[in-house]
Amino acid sequence: MAGTDMTEQQGRPAFAELLVARRGELRPEDVGLPAGGRRRTPGLRREEVAVLAGVSADYLARLEQGRDTNPSMAVVDALATALRFNETERARFSWLALTTGSESRCPSTAFDPSLDQVPAALRAVVDALAPAPAFVLGPRAAVLAWNSAWAELAAPLGLLDGPEEVNLALWTFRHPLARTAVTDWAQFADLQADQLAHTRLRRPEDERVAAVIETLCAEPEFARRWQPHRLAEDTPSLLGFEHPTLGALTFTVQTLAAERDQEVVIWLPRTAAARTPDLRLVPTRSADNDRVISREHG
Known part of the structure; x- marks a missing residue:
């Protein structure tokens, strides 16, 4: 397909x-x-x-x-x-x-290794968001950097199991914990498929985006959802988990667009969201305790 x-x-x-x-x-x-x-x-x-x-x-x-x-x-x-x-x-x-159709208006969408490099300023933003779990998301659903608060949530879910890459879409469709841990897995799965379809339209020459899609098309649940020309709907604002160690959790999802097809995603606990109508990037822990954890990609 x-x-x-x-x-x-x-x-x-x-x-x-x-x-x-x-x-x-x-x-x-x-x-x-x-x-x-x-x-x-x-x-x-x-x-x-x-x-x-x-x-x-x-x-x-x-x-x-x-x-x-x-x-x-x-x-x-x-x-x-x-x-x-x-x-x-x-x-x-x-x-x-x-x-479309004009190289002077549209730069090449072929894979650029720098897309996997998180700028220091963006790392500082993720660091400042602690204790709210936050991470940097790349164009192929790869999680490129995260803070320790997100790691505490992600590790028991198996999100950090991969030795080379953390990828939300691959985890959603291939990890056994995903379907039991995400409260509305079907909605979350639809979102991952739609966002990859949108990325493919924006980056048709990016072989690493194509490789992720090719891998996922072998998964029946992804293949059933895959609509290559679908324009992704607005991202749902709530994300719930039945966490294996922390129990029932609900987050308000906020996204901050960045350069280089990267974005900062924040999982803000619902209680914190109710108290904080305006997101403030103020660190509440030491930099040593909340350093951003990142992985290099070959």
């Missing part, structure tokens, strides 16, 4: 792939059109989307085939409306339109 999909991705821009995939997902009744008779292929006809968006069918064909990679934002907005994208999907659809 993944191998074929990756080959198709190399032959057509992600924006074009998404246009074709979304058109195939929608039914006539989804956009206010009569269902009509049998169709040779599922989804909307190209002519129907063109009419809904106010563009010619020939122009839409050029966009879908990757022959035109510079649509105006007015056209992108009209297509997003015609394809019934919600606000989150519309924003990401627009991002793909802006960054």
Whole structure:
């Protein structure tokens, strides 16, 4: 599954792939059109989307085939409306339109080893968040650095078992403790699959993202959830655990975007979240006790 999909991705821009995939997902009744008779292929006809968006069918064909990679934002907005994208999907659809087909506007998305290196400033942020568990998440769901508070939670869950890499997506679908420890495992699993799909659209040439997806596609639960053209929904704000040593836990998840396709993820205990409406990056322990633990990647 993944191998074929990756080959198709190399032959057509992600924006074009998404246009074709979304058109195939929608039914006539989804956009206010009569269902009509049998169709040779599922989804909307190209002519129907063109009419809904106010563009010619020939122009839409050029966009879908990757022959035109510079649509105006007015056209992108009209297509997003015609394809019934919600606000989150519309924003990401627009991002793909802006960054596809032009190397001058879109830098190479091939794997860059520096993406696994956590800048000192970002480590300081994670350190300052203690005692709240926090970690740095990379583009392929790899946890690149974390503080001791997160390690105390993660170690009994088996998240730190891997000798070379800590990866949330791999843990979710392959570690036996994940399904019993995460309170709403199905929602968490959907999130991991959706975020990898979004990363793949943004980084189509990154072989390490492709390798993680290829590995996970061997897992039936991931394969069932895998929709390569899906635009990830907003991240759920609550995360619950039946922790093997600490019992029932509920966290409010907050994310701070950083450079280099990295982000800081904070698991803020619900009691602390209720008392702290504004997140403050103030250390409450010594730097020695709360140093960020990181691993180098080859």
